[in-house]
Every structure is written in structure tokens, then in C-alpha cells.
Amino acid sequence: MPELPEVETTCRGIAPFVVGKTVRKVTVRRHDLRLPIPRNFPQLLTGKRCLGLERRAKYLLLRFAHGHVLGHLGMSGSLRVVSEQEPWRKHEHFALGLAHKRELRYHDPRRFGLWIWTTEPPEHHTLLRKLGPEPLQDHFTAEAFYQGTRKRTRSLKEHLMDPHVVVGVGNIYAAESLFLAGLRPGRRASALTRHGSQVLVQQVKEVLAAAIQQGGTTLRDFAGADGTPGYFAQHLWVYDRAGKPCRRCGTAIRQKVLGQRSSYYCPSCQK
């Protein structure tokens, strides 16, 4: 299940097979994702050349001359490039036929993902309009993050995971960056200090950059476009380690639910 590094890994992995390539064929087996795949997807895309592929937050944008495909992998979505001969797996919902008898296949057991068409500039689309800054860009600053936490009563972790505050920080990387910043996930956001924000923002950037470099995190079923897993999981400090000894001090890692999501922290290393 993808967070920003997994989406970025996917984006980079499929780009060579997609960008500049003409869509030969569109096959949709199931339309009923979080939002329905448009019925006219095949007519819209067949014979059209993909002019660009980019990631915004955890969304993927395929640019065509007449509009954009806007995709999101949800909790369990993944894309891979396969030979068109390859038998369809369970939960593969659509395929874009590409050059050299290859196909881009979308797999999503839980169907929380979405693939839609938009003719507006994608940044104006309802789903993208209100998103916060990209964490790896310079305008995601400690000062801006600090200001956003003022008077916020929810937990620091929920705040960090809010895509309107900053995009791409999901449950794993929120836990990891809070650990590395030495901050407890359950503290009120408003209790963050300027210095705390400085450290946290720096750690968010470092953790995400490192995860991208490692090809993302594979917990259960994430794999890059060629099916290879990511290697970040072996570096996790706290995520999914409840009861296990802290890798830094040996204290048992604690688990606590915040905003309906499991949160993990070291009660000794994080204040």
C-alpha cells in the first residue's frame, strides 16, 4: 500500500513504458473503484499518445493532448508492466495496451483506488485543488508547518498525515519521521515548538528521500513496475514493531490508535 515513495517508485518504473507511447488498447474488467472508471475510457485513450507522466501527492497524472488520466492507488493498488500474454490475476481491473505487446496493468484488491479522466488543468481538479505542499520541495518549510500547527488540538501525527497540510506522509512514514524527530505521535499539534518543527520537517524530508532511494517499502504486496519489492522495510524503526525492543534504546515499542490508525512510538526516545 502505497505512500509517496511507493507512488514515486511506481511512477519512475512505468515512465519508460508509457511516456511518448501510444495507447493501443484499453481493457477494463471492473469499473467500480472508489470512483468509477469512465465507461468511455477506451474511446478516450485508444490511439492517443501519452505525452507525460507525473506524480502529485499520491496521485499519478498521465498527460494526453486532450486531457489527463488522474489515478490514485488507494490502500492496495499497484501498477506493473507485463507482456500482453500474461494471464490476468485476480483483482487486476484494467490494462492499457502499449508498444511491443506490453500492457500496463492495474491491480487493486480493495478497490479504494481511482482512475478518472479530466479535461481541466489537473491542479484545478477537486481532488488536487486543496492539497498541501510536496514534502520534498523547498516550499514545505519548518516555519510553514509550525504555523499550521498553531491552535490545532488534534494529535501531531494526525496533523502530519493530513494531505491538506503536507502530502504524501502516510502511516508508515509519519511514524518513522516522528521517531527520528524524537516526538510522540499523540502530542497535540499545537504543542509543537519551532525547534520541534525544524527537526520534524527535516526528518520527513530525509525519510521520504531515503525510502524513494530504496524503492519504497514492501510490507505485504507492494512491488515496483517490474514486480521487484522495495527494501525500506528493513530500516523501519517503529512501524509495526509493537512490543519489540526499540532499535535505539531497547525499550518496548508502544502502539496507540490515533485518528483510527495504529501509531507506534518508543516511550523513551520520543517525548
Add this chain to the structure above:
DNA sequence: ATCGCCTCCTGCGCGC
């Protein structure tokens, strides 16, 4: 505006 809870869906691992 903000918060906190609910929801969508399927699969997996656990305890009995």
C-alpha cells in the same frame, strides 16, 4: 473551521 468518527473493499493472520 475543526474534530472525530464512519465509510468504501478484500485478504490475511490470529486465537479458539
Add this chain to the structure above:
DNA sequence: TGCGCGCAGGAGGCGA
């Protein structure tokens, strides 16, 4: 082995 349960990497939508 089989069942029921809780939980899973996201995020929009709701009522308060």
C-alpha cells in the same frame, strides 16, 4: 481445519 474477528500502506464525507 475452519470459523470469526480485527486489522491493513488512504482519504472523502458526515454531523456535531
